[in-house]
Amino acid sequence: MRVARSKAVGVLAAVVLVALSAIGLRLSDPEEQKFEVINGVVGQPVRVNDGEVSVTQVSVGSVLKQFGQIQDSTDGMFVAIRVTGAATGPRPLELNAARLLSGDVRYEGYQLSSGVSAEPGFQTTTDVVFEVAPALIDDLTLEIGSNEVLHGYQQRVRIMLGITPANAEQWRTAAKGLIEPINNTTRAIP
């Protein structure tokens, strides 16, 4: 049995071109969303795969005090976000990648400041610290998720911190003073 070579070659070429286009599109769009976004608000726990995460407090300042000493100061502003992660399920909670988003601007954690993790049945509270540009804080949103290289299904929690264009000036004014983030505290989930 024989089929027309020109037809088969045409079909194969079409398949190859479609595959190349798909690869090209994927490569040219690094910002393509490859995760599920779960939105939350300050003060309300957000459910994720292995537990819950919540933001309970946002504080700002320009001088950073840690371990009883002045550690750093900035011409910008420090933002300390109190995050609690609770491993409510059987697996550990590992939300070890945190960043702040404001429009297209993206801030990574200050120095070693990262996310929050907890073993099963425990909850950990920590202050995640960021250094941001005071002029670029509109709709500042905490994005927190896992840092896994290999994963099948990733979730990222986004919590708007309540800094809007309308009240941004008040936050900038409040950021003139000292900020003292807490160390990690862990307890069993009540």
Next chain:
Amino acid sequence: MRLLPLRRILFVVAAFAVVLIYLIWWVSYAGIHYTARYTIRSPGASGEVQGTTVRVLSLTRSDQLADAEEGEPDLPYPGAVWVVAELEALRHDPAKEYYCGAQLIGPERRLWSTSSSPTKRAMQSCPLDLVVGQPVRFEAIYMVPARYADQIGGIALSDSSTAARVPVITPPPG
């Protein structure tokens, strides 16, 4: 118009089939081997890991961790308790080393890793350089939420270098 021979078409189809079979095999293999599977040993029975036989001598729950040099006892986090496992290990394969992978396993396969404590303990923690043929006793300290302290399944002898079932060992009855 030239025609393609059937043999060439079959070859292409076979190549696609081989790739497809490989993908299905890999997904199945990963599903089985990257999810830990456990074998619960009878009470007092030993488990084998990394060329070493390990058994649990006792599993003790406590609200505080005593200091052998009469220092302040170490308290667990609020709502948690200490669980101290006394273990005995006998390394019998000089080609392998025991890396002290021993996690406490609880309900729904909750796993807790060993905790460190600033207290001076009477018994040593797991030594990394076990001498072949010489049994060694040591303790492993865990902190677990109090609500799960009565539901501990045993000690899981984890070894990430193998896909074999993880033995879960428990202390002898009584």
